[in-house]
Amino acid sequence: MNEDGSRTHSPVERLAPGVRRLIAPNPGPMTGQGTNTYLVGERDVAVIDPGPAVDRHIDAIVDAVGVAIRWILVTHTHPDHSPAAPILARRTGAALLGRPAPTGRHQDATFHPDRVLEDGESLTTEEFDLDVINTPGHASNHLCYRHAQLGWLFTGDHIINGSTVVIDPPDGNMTEYLRSLQRLKTFEIEAIAPGHGELIRDPYAAIDWIIDHRLQREDKVAIAVAAHPELTSHELVARVYDDVDPALHDVAERSLLAHLEKLEVDGRVARRANRWSVGGS
Numbered sequence: 001m002n003e004d005g006s007r008t009h010s011p012v013e014r015l016a017p018g019v020r021r022l023i024a025p026n027p028g029p030m031t032g033q034g035t036n037t038y039l040v041g042e043r044d045v046a047v048i049d050p051g052p053a054v055d056r057h058i059d060a061i062v063d064a065v066g067v068a069i070r071w072i073l074v075t076h077t078h079p080d081h082s083p084a085a086p087i088l089a090r091r092t093g094a095a096l097l098g099r100p101a102p103t104g105r106h107q108d109a110t111f112h113p114d115r116v117l118e119d120g121e122s123l124t125t126e127e128f129d130l131d132v133i134n135t136p137g138h139a140s141n142h143l144c145y146r147h148a149q150l151g152w153l154f155t156g157d158h159i160i161n162g163s164t165v166v167i168d169p170p171d172g173n174m175t176e177y178l179r180s181l182q183r184l185k186t187f188e189i190e191a192i193a194p195g196h197g198e199l200i201r202d203p204y205a206a207i208d209w210i211i212d213h214r215l216q217r218e219d220k221v222a223i224a225v226a227a228h229p230e231l232t233s234h235e236l237v238a239r240v241y242d243d244v245d246p247a248l249h250d251v252a253e254r255s256l257l258a259h260l261e262k263l264e265v266d267g268r269v270a271r272r273a274n275r276w277s278v279g280g281s
Contacts, residue, residue: 075156137177
């Protein structure tokens with residue numbers, strides 16, 4: 001609170017008619033400047049990814065929208081995207097929509113949707129339509145939302161600006177992630193509104209870049225396994241991610257494991273006692 005009793009929180013940015021953004025106060029190596037919370041609509045509002053359970057961020061959402069929130073949508077249940085959702089729902093009476101949290105680490109078990117969203121359905125008001133697109137990969141319960149009138153795609157952590165996302169098995173799956181990216185290219189998209197970072201105005205180029213980057217990394221993984229058989233993912237990470245700050249190698253190892261598991265499914269590598277070799281060896 002300020003000395004005069006007013007609240008201090010991030011400003012509300014108007015990105016387009018009927019679309020506003022607030023940035024949650026959770027900056028960091030994995031979240032950039034913070035999680036983007038989007039407010040869609042003016043009369044019946046959909047809040048997309050209300051973020052972590054930080055009181056001043058929740059206050060900012062309520063101050064911006066009041067009680068006009070109709071839906072609270074989450075893209076997935078990682079702790080930087082969904083913990084504010086049930087708190088905001090209790091304060092406003094809005095419905096929680098999304099998919100339940102899977103079991104495992106780094107999941108927000110507090111999120112219990114009032115309605116489970118299915119691929120292909122639409123949320124419709126007099127102002128806008130939001131199409132639900134199932135995009136597993138970064139998380140098994142990940143959804144993207146497409147604003148039909150603007151052609152904007154709200155991507156959560158499926159696509160972020162300025163970096164690639166971690167694919168963390170067992171819930172993260174590289175095969176599904178690449179398949180979901182390819183599928184997005186079949187939709188009409190004018191811009192990407194990511195969960196972290198600024199708007200992406202050249203969406204198909206961004207999608208192609210991520211796919212190419214992941215496949216180049218996959219080839220690098222396969223080459224490293226062939227050159228250094230019988231190593232663990234921990235032993236491989238410095239060879240495969242030699243272009244990444246060693247301080248981030250623990251995180252990079254999670255995506256390395258996702259690449260290895262994809263290559264295993266493809267028959268290109270084999271695992272024995274968590275040591276990796278060329279497939280069939």
